[in-house]
Amino acid sequence: MPDKQDVIFFENLRREDVALVGGKNSSLGEMVQQLGSVGIKVPIGFATTSGAFRRFIDENNLEAVIKSTLADFDSGKIDLHTAGQSIRAAIVGGDWPDEIEAAIKDAYRELSERAGQQNLSVAVRSSATAEDLPDASFAGQQETFLNVVGEDDLLTACRKCYASLFTDRAITYRNVKGFDHMQVALSVGVQQMVRSDIGGSGVMFSIDTESGFDKVVLINAAWGLGENVVQGAVTPDEFQVYKPFLDRKGVCPIIEKRLGAKEIKMIYSGQGDDKPVRNVPTSRSERSQYVLTDDEVLDLARQAATIEKHYGLAMDMEWAKDGKTGELFIVQARPETVKSRLSTGLLKSYKVGDHGPVVATGLSVGEQISTGRVCLIEDVADIDRFVDGSVLVTSTTDPDWVPVMKRASAIVTDHGGRTSHAAIVSRELGVPAIVGCGDATHVLHDQQEVTVCCAEGDEGFVYDGIAEFSVEELDLDHVPQTQTKVMLNLANPATSSRWWQLPSDGIGLARMEFVISNTIRVHPLALIHFDQIQDESVREEIETLTRGYSSKPDFFVDRLATGLSRLAAVAHPNPMILRMSDFKTNEYADLLGGRQFEPLEENPMIGWRGASRYYDPAYSDGFRLECRAVRKLREELGFDNVRLMIPFCRTPEEADRVLEVMKDEGLERGKNGLQIYVMCEVPSNVILAEEFAKRFDGFSIGSNDLTQLTLGIDRDSDKLAPIFDERHAAVVWMIQTVIKTAHECGRKVGLCGQAPSNYPEFARVLVDAGIDTVSVTPDSFLKVKAQVAAAEKQRDGKTIT
Structure with a gap:
């Protein structure tokens, strides 16, 4: 020895x-x-x-x-x-x-x-x-x-x-x-x-590096030796895994998979070379496939969870896959030093207002917004010319750049992932960054005024010019307890994890159509009947989007389930109420390939939407894809906290037909704990509440549509906007009536409309009516929570006297 x-x-x-x-x-x-x-x-x-x-x-x-x-x-x-x-x-x-x-x-x-x-x-x-x-x-x-x-x-x-x-x-x-x-x-x-030169390697964190969400493992992966990932020389694959389900048998809780460009890889040099390693370009095949299989992703995530549990704190780890044996090794592990140390009592919320055109996009680091003039520096030898307070734009960074990074208002790089040097240091410095843009050094120029926005989810945007933005501080240390459950309205998976610290009772409204329009972008029937698509440019775009999938409908099911899983992860173990797609025909037509499958309607708002589509032979195949995605979400990904909601269901007979289609796709009410709600947004839902209660587990009031149809006002009409009011006595009567009837039938009622978010005092009306849950936008959560607490106190005081 x-x-x-x-x-x-x-x-x-x-x-x-x-x-x-x-x-x-x-x-x-x-x-x-x-x-x-x-x-x-x-x-x-x-x-x-x-x-x-x-x-x-x-x-x-x-x-x-x-x-x-x-x-x-x-x-x-x-x-x-x-x-x-x-x-x-x-x-x-x-x-x-x-x-x-x-x-x-x-x-x-x-x-x-x-x-x-x-x-x-x-x-x-x-x-x-x-x-x-x-x-x-x-x-x-x-x-x-x-x-x-x-x-x-x-x-x-x-x-x-x-x-x-x-x-x-x-x-x-x-x-x-x-x-x-x-x-x-x-x-x-x-x-x-480790022979990762012929395998792969990367970095992983046992928490989400942007929001600090502590229930996920973030994994970055690239071909070859790991220095390129750490240095930010490549844009790696990215995976997110939901930790609480890692020990569940039969589930695969990978809630995000993002294919990286992986432009180069580091390999061993040949004999006689002065340097022992060198970078070479990756092949087309390597760029188009993931470095890790799903089983390997889960293996690494389990190792991350084990290491985190042993150390008792969030961890930052480096891993390597041996290309000869296929074994996965941990080559470094250290404490995570940024998000895990932030105070959980205060949450800052950034919102961008009016802004110029998008000039560059990449992966957002942090959740802030910053403005300034571009200082474009391509070589570290030139950092002396950096102007304090500028937006640093460069190809990639390494530790030599730190002296100027801390003086920048924001950082934008061509290459790198969320675990690259630029991302790690910008987080530690509290400077917003957008990494992996690909072309930032080509499309941005010195002295250009820009806004760097990391407040819109996973994707960061560089806007031309100085945009308007606001910052709100939310104090989480003094949130009152309430008997009425206060939930969140969330639609965007990319921004959902930023709200994990809010003490909500779950997600009261998750909008499926947001994921379809932003993540999938293709009309489901255009995927099922791809051979019928006549527009060649549409065909090419769909081919690009579905690359890597042997079946185009599988693309829809997989991407929808994965997108929704990121919402469900934030809510778990509390419920997430998922509304099945509620596009109107004109909105469906705007999806890729949609115009070929959608009719023209004079008034889509009260036309072929919601439940009426689901059993109709002209769309039912598309609805079945939605059902398969939900089944995958609940059974394969493990999120059995997901409850379903049927929108715009006009009659009990229509409900029967929809529920039959769902049952045929393995979504049977009561089976595996599945609960199915109905949106209460049509007067017939109130008038026939007893009949709807026989078919559904609960009601969720959509106050916008209910107001529209109760008062006979097009909610999109500028002329009628002054008299469109969810607080109108007629609308309040509708709400009070359906709550009373539902409770008599043993059914719960929530409200997921915009009214309490717009008018926090409206929460008092709902509490007095006996509402079970109120679902609001995240930025109005604390105000509504306070209103609900005050209303309950007043109500209970009256009861005592």
């Missing part, structure tokens, strides 16, 4: 050994010791100690060099680049003390023997004693060297790791965080290479 003062194998390390081997290596030792027996695979390896580093510094008389050089920098005699370069050169030029050199060589030989190979290919990683701390990530501060082979190359790589403790970005970061340069030591981790 090598001298433990200089070298320690991972299995002899614990997480408490940060001072001895740094955060990265102590964490690897913790996983090898404690988690290997529960399926966490970590490549074998060893670490040099902080004592070995300090002896190297002492015996080469480097402390004086470092101190004097940093003093010259602090006094302004030399610039940062000169200071860092001088220190690094002195360290790389140092000689190994004999006993440390022997210890490293002996350990390397033993590692090679364990692996059954001579001169084992290893990854050589830096591990500082002040990294991966709860309040300082030091992400990417020090160097990593891959595919290092042979004792001499290993010793050189170890010296370069030591030197990287004084890169420009590391010096700057320690100055910002207040760390004494001479108190930080560096350990080197030497780890068997």
Whole structure:
């Protein structure tokens, strides 16, 4: 066994050994010791100690060099680049003390023997004693060297790791965080290479990196070695997995799959090449397929959940897939240092108002909005010309960019995913960023005024010009308790997770048509009868959208189920009431291929919509696809908290026909706990409430349509807008009547219309009427909750007297 003062194998390390081997290596030792027996695979390896580093510094008389050089920098005699370069050169030029050199060589030989190979290919990683701390990530501060082979190359790589403790970005970061340069030591981790050069690799977090939603695992994946994902040099595949269902048998809780461009991959260089690794372009086949199978995604997610549970906090991990064996390895694990540390008592909500045209799009990082003038910098050598407060636009970033990133109002990059360097650092700095735009450096120009908007979901938008926007702070520390359940109206899966902290009682209205129009974009009948599509441009667009699916209807079912699952995940274990599609014919016609299947109607608002479509032979095949998506959502993805709601159901006989179609598709009321509600938005729903109660588990009042049809007012009419009022006595009578009748029949009633969101005081009318649930927009939730609490207090006070 090598001298433990200089070298320690991972299995002899614990997480408490940060001072001895740094955060990265102590964490690897913790996983090898404690988690290997529960399926966490970590490549074998060893670490040099902080004592070995300090002896190297002492015996080469480097402390004086470092101190004097940093003093010259602090006094302004030399610039940062000169200071860092001088220190690094002195360290790389140092000689190994004999006993440390022997210890490293002996350990390397033993590692090679364990692996059954001579001169084992290893990854050589830096591990500082002040990294991966709860309040300082030091992400990417020090160097990593891959595919290092042979004792001499290993010793050189170890010296370069030591030197990287004084890169420009590391010096700057320690100055910002207040760390004494001479108190930080560096350990080197030497780890068997996973053959991910012919496999894949990436990064994963045990929480959602944007919203902090703690019930999902976020996984990024790209072909080849993992440095490209970390550095943001590629746009990776992205997966989200719902953690609470990982142990459920027979379910596959992958709630998001996004295919990345994966433009390049890092592989081993050939013999005789000066560098051991190089980047090459990926093939068309590699770009068009996912790096991981569903089973591998779930395997990684389970490992992430296991690691998180063991450490007791949210984790940031790197993984690698061996292309020879297919095995999945965890190669790093550290605490997540941004979202998990934010206060949960205050929630900021950003809204964009009037804005200019979209000039670039990518993945949003953070949920903020920022404006400014573009400062386009393509090479880190030119960062001195960055203007404070500008929007930094560049191809990609690495730690050398940190000095200007913290001075930017926003960051926009061509490449990268949510786990890239640009994304991680922007989160830590609290600066909004849009990564993976693809063409930002081509379509944006210096001095251009832009708005960077990350407040509209997964997709971030760069708008031309300075847009209007607002910021609202929601205090979650003083939310009153209510007997009446207050739920949310949500439609957009991409923005749903930002509201996970609201103490709602579930989702009272999830609009299926939003997912269809924004995620699927194709008329369901155009997918079923694709061979009948006559417009060639429409055919080409549908072919592009459905690429990778052998069956076009399967595209509809899969994408709809996955999109809805992100909503259901935020609500779970509380219910989500999902309204089946409620497009009008003109809106259906606007979907790709829709005009060929939709009639022209003079008044679509009261035409062929809702239930009347579902059993009609002209559309029932499309409705069956919706049913199959819901069945997949409940049974395959596991979200049995989803309840269904039938809109615009005019008669009990119509209800019977719809329920029969649903039963035929495996959605039978009462089976597997399935509840089916009816929208109460047509006067006949009130007049015949007893009959509807025999067929449905509950009513959900759509106050907009009910007002429209009770007062005989087109809700879209500008002329009649002044008298369109959900608070009108006739409408209130309708609401009171259906609640009374439903309760007499043992059925619950909610209201999911806009009235309480627009008029929070309207909640008093509903509470007095005995409503069971009120569903409102997220931004009005706290106001309505307060109104409901006050109304209940007043009601109960009256009852007592």
